[in-house]
Amino acid sequence: MKAPLRVETDRLILGAPEPADAAAVFERYANDPDVTRFVSWPRHQSINDTEAFLKFSAQEWERWPGGPYMIRSRIDGRLLGGTGFGFEGPSDAITGYVLARDAWGYGYATEALKAVIEIARVIGVACLSATCHPQHRASWHVLEKCGFVRNARAHRQVEFPNLAPGMLQDAFVYRFVL
Numbered sequence: 102m103k104a105p106l107r108v109e110t111d112r113l114i115l116g117a118p119e120p121a122d123a124a125a126v127f128e129r130y131a132n133d134p135d136v137t138r139f140v141s142w143p144r145h146q147s148i149n150d151t152e153a154f155l156k157f158s159a160q161e162w163e164r165w166p167g168g169p170y171m172i173r174s175r176i177d178g179r180l181l182g183g184t185g186f187g188f189e190g191p192s193d194a195i196t197g198y199v200l201a202r203d204a205w206g207y208g209y210a211t212e213a214l215k216a217v218i219e220i221a222r223v224i225g226v227a228c229l230s231a232t233c234h235p236q237h238r239a240s241w242h243v244l245e246k247c248g249f250v251r252n253a254r255a256h257r258q259v260e261f262p263n264l265a266p267g268m269l270q271d272a273f274v275y276r277f278v279l
């Protein structure tokens with residue numbers, strides 16, 4: 102079963118990315134050093150990087166039950182960030198979230214992640230996982246608020262390319278079993 106292309110929550114719209122989103126994604130968050138410090142992908146240096154991401158996203162949606170989502174404000178449609186699924190198998194997906202700097206601190210990450218969990222449930226994902234830098238308290242707090250459980254024994258070696266390019270570092274591994 103395919104994930105819906107658009108989902109509304111109290112304050113947000115989660116929608117599958119479109120090629121026309123490139124400029125907004127680049128300017129709102131993908132090029133921002135503060136926003137991308139702890140993410141697992143290299144900060145976008147030019148809009149070409151963002152276009153490549155959007156192409157990848159479309160391929161993910163074609164290949165798997167779902168893929169990345171854009172997060173927008175329901176009030177004015179403004180782009181706030183991104184979340185969604187990275188499928189590793191038909192019923193296993195990783196998730197994450199990233200918000201433009203001016204959208205931090207309003208509970209949007211929590212609201213978006215709860216919606217992603219509900220979509221996962223509907224489309225038959227058995228296990229959602231997420232990795233997180235140990236120092237990124239706000240991020241793992243969001244995961245824990247939404248019911249993700251840290252696997253104390255599973256420390257995945259992950260590259261944080263905007264913190265230490267080319268170096269693998271221990272990351273917290275979180276799971277949500279549906």
Ligand SMILES: CC(C)(COP(=O)(O)OP(=O)(O)OC[C@H]1O[C@@H](n2cnc3c(N)ncnc32)[C@H](O)[C@@H]1OP(=O)(O)O)[C@@H](O)C(=O)NCCC(=O)NCCS
Nearest residue numbers: 136139198199200205206207208209210211238239240242
């Ligand atoms: C991490 C991020 C997604 C949080 O988004 P957000 O919408 O501000 O998160 P929420 O408001 O839903 O929840 C944040 C929680 O962390 C808490 N928090 C914020 N900063 C914190 C800190 N430095 N230490 C501990 N907790 C912190 C908040 O108080 C809130 O908890 P509460 O609801 O119990 O008060 C956002 O800061 C972001 O996009 N950062 C950049 C991208 C990124 O790092 N993504 C994650 C990669 S793993």
